[in-house]
Amino acid sequence: MSTNTEILTFENFCRIAEEFAPCMNDYLYVYDLVSDTYYITKRAVERFRLPGNTFHNVLEAHGKFVYPDDLPMLQLDLSQILSGQKQEHNLEYRWLGADGSPVWINCRGRLILDENQTPILMVGCINEIGNQQKADNVSGLPGESFLREHMKMLIPVFSKGMLLRIGIDDFKTLNERHGMGYGNYILKKVADCIQQSLDALQYAYRIVSDEFIILDVSDRPVEAMNLLYHRIRSAVDNLVKQQHYKALYTISGGIVSLEDINITNYEEIFKLTEFALAEAKNRGKNQVYYFRAEDYEAFLQRRYIRSCLRQAISNDFEGFSLSYQPIIMSNGEHLYAAETLLRYRTPDGKTISPYEFIPILEDSGLIIPVGKWIIKNALDMCAECRKKYPDFKISINLSYIQLLKSPMFDEIMDALNLSSLPPNCLIVELTESGHLEDSPAIQNVWRKLKNVDVSIAVDDFGTGYSNLQNIGNLRPNIVKIDRSFTVKALQNEYEFELLVHIIRMVHSIGLNLVVEGVETKDELIKITALNPDFIQGYFYSKPCPKEEFFEKFQIA
Numbered sequence: 328m329s330t331n332t333e334i335l336t337f338e339n340f341c342r343i344a345e346e347f348a349p350c351m352n353d354y355l356y357v358y359d360l361v362s363d364t365y366y367i368t369k370r371a372v373e374r375f376r377l378p379g380n381t382f383h384n385v386l387e388a389h390g391k392f393v394y395p396d397d398l399p400m401l402q403l404d405l406s407q408i409l410s411g412q413k414q415e416h417n418l419e420y421r422w423l424g425a426d427g428s429p430v431w432i433n434c435r436g437r438l439i440l441d442e443n444q445t446p447i448l449m450v451g452c453i454n455e456i457g458n459q460q461k462a463d464n465v466s467g468l469p470g471e472s473f474l475r476e477h478m479k480m481l482i483p484v485f486s487k488g489m490l491l492r493i494g495i496d497d498f499k500t501l502n503e504r505h506g507m508g509y510g511n512y513i514l515k516k517v518a519d520c521i522q523q524s525l526d527a528l529q530y531a532y533r534i535v536s537d538e539f540i541i542l543d544v545s546d547r548p549v550e551a552m553n554l555l556y557h558r559i560r561s562a563v564d565n566l567v568k569q570q571h572y573k574a575l576y577t578i579s580g581g582i583v584s585l586e587d588i589n590i591t592n593y594e595e596i597f598k599l600t601e602f603a604l605a606e607a608k609n610r611g612k613n614q615v616y617y618f619r620a621e622d623y624e625a626f627l628q629r630r631y632i633r634s635c636l637r638q639a640i641s642n643d644f645e646g647f648s649l650s651y652q653p654i655i656m657s658n659g660e661h662l663y664a665a666e667t668l669l670r671y672r673t674p675d676g677k678t679i680s681p682y683e684f685i686p687i688l689e690d691s692g693l694i695i696p697v698g699k700w701i702i703k704n705a706l707d708m709c710a711e712c713r714k715k716y717p718d719f720k721i722s723i724n725l726s727y728i729q730l731l732k733s734p735m736f737d738e739i740m741d742a743l744n745l746s747s748l749p750p751n752c753l754i755v756e757l758t759e760s761g762h763l764e765d766s767p768a769i770q771n772v773w774r775k776l777k778n779v780d781v782s783i784a785v786d787d788f789g790t791g792y793s794n795l796q797n798i799g800n801l802r803p804n805i806v807k808i809d810r811s812f813t814v815k816a817l818q819n820e821y822e823f824e825l826l827v828h829i830i831r832m833v834h835s836i837g838l839n840l841v842v843e844g845v846e847t848k849d850e851l852i853k854i855t856a857l858n859p860d861f862i863q864g865y866f867y868s869k870p871c872p873k874e875e876f877f878e879k880f881q882i883a
């Protein structure tokens with residue numbers, strides 16, 4: 328409380344406050360209790376939804392820019408001050424930003440009394456407490472708002488800056504395993520490693536919990552950021568060693584060069600650094616990734632497709648459809664089965680390849696609802712086909728995510744029960760990709776499916792992980808030779824010999840074999856000579872919608 332009213336008049340305060348305003352981030356105010364007038368430094372009008380920087384009817388006017396839930400609390404506090412019950416105002420609550428969003432502030436004020444000890448003014452300061460933590464006490468580095476200011480100053484005059492965003496890999500796990508205290512200790516130590524590694528004109532900021540950005544404003548080539556990353560990484564490796572491997576941690580880095588991207592908007596640049604770091608982590612962590620526009624476009628495309636797919640699923644699978652490709656008996660050319668292949672078209676009519684959208688469905692877990700939809704529709708189609716071809720089978724592709732994340736066996740059995748079809752009408756295709764031997768959960772579903780007489784086909788044989796020994800151990804019912812292998816065998820004598828041996832070996836342990844990707848009559852003759860059990864390929868038919876399939880095989 329103060330009584331020095333000769334110097335501190337309302338007008339004086341306003342003038343002095345405005346002089347100070349450019350030197351501070353806070354907003355100074357004075358509230359004249361006699362004339363019920365409020366003044367706040369002018370800059371506040373840009374930030375908050377204020378009626379102006381000077382206004383009357385002070386309590387009522389607050390109703391327009393204070394977050395409604397917080398208004399009663401404020402009114403209570405101010406009424407206690409006005410009635411003399413309290414001399415100091417110190418309240419944390421929310422104002423509305425110029426865009427209407429709540430902004431946390433701390434408002435402090437003190438009363439100025441006249442010679443009769445009557446309060447005549449309240450002077451004080453509004454200070455943002457939400458987002459604007461400037462420097463960070465854990466790492467000792469300036470925070471993101473400093474980077475923002477630094478870059479906003481820099482961008483219009485200098486377009487060559489480079490940014491390296493560093494993140495500690497799996498920091499969350501580290502925190503969980505060793506406790507927050509140790510987590511903070513590591514953050515501080517990594518921040519020290521960063522600081523030690525900086526060259527002239529490189530500035531470090533702490534961005535969010537375990538992420539830092541280093542801004543380089545020199546003329547160095549981009550290689551300098553790569554070197555910087557490696558210097559920091561060696562320092563961190565040494566740190567881990569010095570701490571006797573108590574905790575093992577690594578760092579990833581994403582580099583963005585302003586010269587390359589030609590973007591001047593801070594938020595956009597910031598987003599690209601976020602992407603670059605995420606990309607380094609996606610590529611296996613403990614490495615640096617240099618931003619490339621093509622990768623970013625592919626990322627945006629994946630994100631767009633993911634949102635379309637999500638939307639499609641909630642719109643009753645709109646845009647999804649199924650194609651069926653016949654699997655023909657090599658001996659006698661009878662229809663044996665059809666493989667169900669998923670198709671997807673975006674709302675703007677673009678067909679997306681399954682090689683593109685299936686991995687997105689898998690990564691996002693959306694394959695689970697889609698998978699259920701496929702089984703149901705495929706079994707319906709099978710039931711129709713069996714009216715003409717009583718032994719007809721339907722084949723569906725299953726992904727490992729489905730086997731691991733949903734009760735696949737029960738779902739298949741429920742779908743079969745609903746369709747009243749016997750389990751032996753279903754073939755499940757699985758790619759041999761190393762998961763089978765590793766996962767008891769998958770082996771369990773595999774065993775249960777075989778026990779009830781659902782056939783299992785090992786898909787994509789001849790690519791990636793395929794291994795004849797595994798086939799011997801796993802005992803699927805069918806082995807499907809991938810088209811890429813068929814193509815090679817048709818072009819190359821050695822691969823052809825290999826195919827001959829594979830077919831012999833598969834037959835010798837009593838399994839059936841499908842050769843995929845037979846496109847021409849000539850290819851058919853060559854492949855048929857090897858005596859596979861079944862053939863699938865464009866020669867007989869491309870995958871087609873159910874109606875077309877029915878027409879081809881005269882199914883009513």
Ligand code: C2E
Nearest residue numbers: 668669681682685724725726844845846863864865866870
């Ligand atoms: P896949 O399981 O190996 O399916 C066979 C692929 O080979 C299909 O490609 C088919 O159109 C193509 N194909 C068949 N015969 C020929 C031929 O003679 N010549 C040529 N050039 N290609 C032939 P599609 O439909 O593009 O599917 C690609 C992959 O997407 C599938 O490979 C499968 O891995 C995956 N996929 C498709 N539908 C599903 C599904 O419902 N679930 C899961 N998990 N994956 C699916």
Ligand code: CA
Nearest residue numbers: 666724756786
């Ligand atoms: Ca397949």
Ligand code: CA
Nearest residue numbers: 786787807809
């Ligand atoms: Ca295949």
